[in-house]
Amino acid sequence: MAICEDVLKMLENADEAMSGEEIAQRLGVSRNSVWKAVNRLKEEGYKISAVTNKGYTLVSEGDSVSDFAVKKYLKSNSSNLRIMVRDEVTSTQTVLKELGDKGEEGNLVLIAHRQTAGKGRLGRSFEAPKNSGLYMSILLRPAIPAEKALFITTAAAAATSKAIKTVTDKETQIKWVNDVYYQGKKICGILTEANLDFESGGLNYAVLGIGVNITAPPGGFPKEISDVATALYTKEPPEQIRAKLAAEILSNFMEYYNDLESKAFMEEYRKRSFLTGREIVFTQGNISETGRVLDIDDNARLVVKLDSGETKTYMAGEVSIVKNFT
Numbered sequence: 001m002a003i004c005e006d007v008l009k010m011l012e013n014a015d016e017a018m019s020g021e022e023i024a025q026r027l028g029v030s031r032n033s034v035w036k037a038v039n040r041l042k043e044e045g046y047k048i049s050a051v052t053n054k055g056y057t058l059v060s061e062g063d064s065v066s067d068f069a070v071k072k073y074l075k076s077n078s079s080n081l082r083i084m085v086r087d088e089v090t091s092t093q094t095v096l097k098e099l100g101d102k103g104e105e106g107n108l109v110l111i112a113h114r115q116t117a118g119k120g121r122l123g124r125s126f127e128a129p130k131n132s133g134l135y136m137s138i139l140l141r142p143a144i145p146a147e148k149a150l151f152i153t154t155a156a157a158a159a160t161s162k163a164i165k166t167v168t169d170k171e172t173q174i175k176w177v178n179d180v181y182y183q184g185k186k187i188c189g190i191l192t193e194a195n196l197d198f199e200s201g202g203l204n205y206a207v208l209g210i211g212v213n214i215t216a217p218p219g220g221f222p223k224e225i226s227d228v229a230t231a232l233y234t235k236e237p238p239e240q241i242r243a244k245l246a247a248e249i250l251s252n253f254m255e256y257y258n259d260l261e262s263k264a265f266m267e268e269y270r271k272r273s274f275l276t277g278r279e280i281v282f283t284q285g286n287i288s289e290t291g292r293v294l295d296i297d298d299n300a301r302l303v304v305k306l307d308s309g310e311t312k313t314y315m316a317g318e319v320s321i322v323k324n325f326t
């Protein structure tokens with residue numbers, strides 16, 4: 001609803017209360033449209049006071065995530081993104097994959113306040129209680145061979161870690177291949193699911209999902225993950241944090257995605273690598289090997305010097321840390 005954006009901008013910039021009539025006149029719309037826009041803004045969580053004979057004042061922006069709030073913070077490189085926000089979905093991944101199957105165009109973003117069946121990697125579930133996190137997926141139609149789909153995840157991890165620094169001033173690190181860590185614990189998981197076109201060897205579409213823990217769920221993280229998971233804020237987060245973070249992640253990601261072949265994201269990724277220099281256990285299926293991580297190469301593969309002396313590069317697998325390298 002474009003008028004919401006305009007009314008919001010006007011209230012943000014006003015030094016004193018503005019009447020519905022004045023807003024309507026300035027925007028060239030009816031008073032009824034202004035009234036509807038104000039109500040929608042209130043529903044989205046904006047606190048707007050209305051005083052008889054004076055008008056509307058924006059008291060606070062709350063933690064609302066709406067299509068127009070996200071658009072407001074998007075950089076111009078991402079203006080072609082279509083943004084949808086839903087109160088509750090099963091999983092933003094599932095919804096976008098269904099749309100992808102039906103031929104929906106790419107560059108569609110879905111953000112949900114809550115997921116009832118959030119999906120994690122390797123068939124795991126992902127806890128997504130109401131308003132505790134940013135739960136977002138993007139439907140993409142990249143013209144890349146299937147083996148390069150890994151770069152979507154890598155670029156998203158770099159985009160997210162960088163965005164968190166910009167928006168919250170908090171330093172995070174990337175645990176290969178796609179987790180973002182804050183103070184040694186996971187605060188963000190990333191999942192890319194692709195639909196392959198076997199004839200061309202390319203992708204029909206990919207759905208990239210990003211889940212960031214902004215605060216702990218009410219009652220804390222479930223026991224099984226409380227040792228390994230954390231959130232960006234222990235107390236009330238700053239206003240508009242989810243909308244700002246969503247927009248910043250999307251803007252960073254689109255910059256990388258629009259030029260995926262150049263792998264410009266790798267510099268940011270390496271700079272933030274959590275594993276480099278650490279002693280690890282690498283597990284793939286039922287094979288486990290121990291060694292020290294030397295680097296992440298240009299193809300986003302983990303380079304490990306094994307205890308046997310051999311150096312190996314891995315494309316996928318699970319890593320756990322043995323101890324810090326000092």
Ligand code: BTN
Nearest residue numbers: 091118119120121136189209211
């Ligand atoms: C993982 O760490 O295992 C990946 C978690 C990915 C979670 C996000 S939240 C938004 C999107 N929708 C989902 O159901 N999953 C991803």
